[in-house]
Amino acid sequence: MWNPDVYLAFADHRGRPYYDLLSRVNIDKPRRVVDLGCGPGNLTATLTQRWPSAAIEAWDSSPEMVDAARQRGVDAHVGDVREWTPKSDTDVVVTNATLQWIPDHVELLVRWAGQLPQRAWIAMQVPGNFDAPSHRAVRELARREKWSEPLRDFPFREGQVEDPEGYAALLSDAGCTVDAWETTYIHPLSGQNPVLDWITGTALTPVKSRLDEEQWQDFRRELIPLLDESYPARADGTTFFPFRRIFVVAQVGSPSRAASAR
Template sequence: MTVQTGGMWNPDVYLAFADQRGRPFYDLLARVNADAPRRVTDLGCGPGNLTATLAARWPNAVIEAWDSSPEMVAAAQERGLDARVGDVRDWSPAPDTDVVVSNATLQWIPDHSALLVRWAQQLAAGSWIAIQVPGNFDAPSHRAVRELARRERWAEPLRDFPFREGQVDGPAGYAGLLTDAGCAVDAWETTYIHELTGENPVLDWITGTALRPVRSRLSDPEWDEFRAELIPLLDESYPRRSDGRTFFPFRRIFVVAQVR
């Protein structure tokens, strides 16, 4: 597995757990009952492996894909997708947009509640909004990262470390938000127990996502040092079983809304 450099998204790192990262996407889309949408937009498409399944489900729809990472967009384009580099906050639906999907993206945007309301106002009646965000910001893995980032050694390089609690709402909060915006809402949460293997599997998992803000602020030697200091903290919270497996609970929040 290639380790990402700088603050860039590395598709290879992200896809290392493609099967397990993909399951919430399918659970989310299973609740979208659009029969023949004209345009389906995936905001935060990543490397496009999941976006491609939208074309398979709705072969007559125009599939639109956005991501802020040029590396991810390039990977999606290699899959034949019409993907473009863009900030989700700048996106507005085309008149024929019937389904908007955002999977594990909006947690990076502090004001994403306002985006959801705006989309609900801009989309035509009958359109669908489907989002999934991690709800694990208080998980032991993230608490360990925050604890390490606050230590004196890292106080200066990580002084603007953004990974804080409370970046997402709960299912009831999103349900209320989008109900007030004029939608019929189905919201829920699920905790997946991921079965991981390898020497440092939880570290490998969060390296592809949660540790990106840390990586972008550290030099290569600092990055190696930070990861080395993080390993024992993760091992304490996620001990490896005698059979070599590590169980990694991961809470996720789902919202499917149809504009009335």
């Protein structure tokens, strides 16, 4: 179960990539903007400020997240993004920190590029930190004998996202004009166990679903020294948390695609 309150504990840090992503979407008056994987809707709600005349809709697979989004006035729906199909007036599709959960998401991107109207935009951001010390620590702990039974065959995500060049090639071949890049944010975090608190709201959520409450608290306690080793607190109490993210902004119907269609 996704917890909106836990996720929003780092709302400012998590929100920055969203704004950086949308800054590259160059459209003034889209008819419809869709946020796929809207989470608690705090970022989706800002889309009405950017595009006040657009119809804004949002989707998420978590009923808890959708409920939180609706409380913010977002037209949010519970659904699987893999089953979503764009309406004919959809001019912008935003998916922020969502597609990394879907192993075959490259197929989704190509499908959307073929379904969206000409000149529509696809804006995507996914974490590129699956080999970061935080994720390696979780995998290392889960492989210990104590956790081998409850976390047996757990589908840890390793390398299920492309690099920027891979996404650029994929969507260029699908007839899009593509802007792809990566950024490593250095988040200054505070608190006693800030990295643990951060990943509790995201990467550890599926792990928690496999454990009872006592096991979950034990797992968190055993993870702390592993994280402290990789992310030591500075003298001022701040902990630097590097986070690599991959961005793709694609416009459907590049000149080359239009020419080939003729």
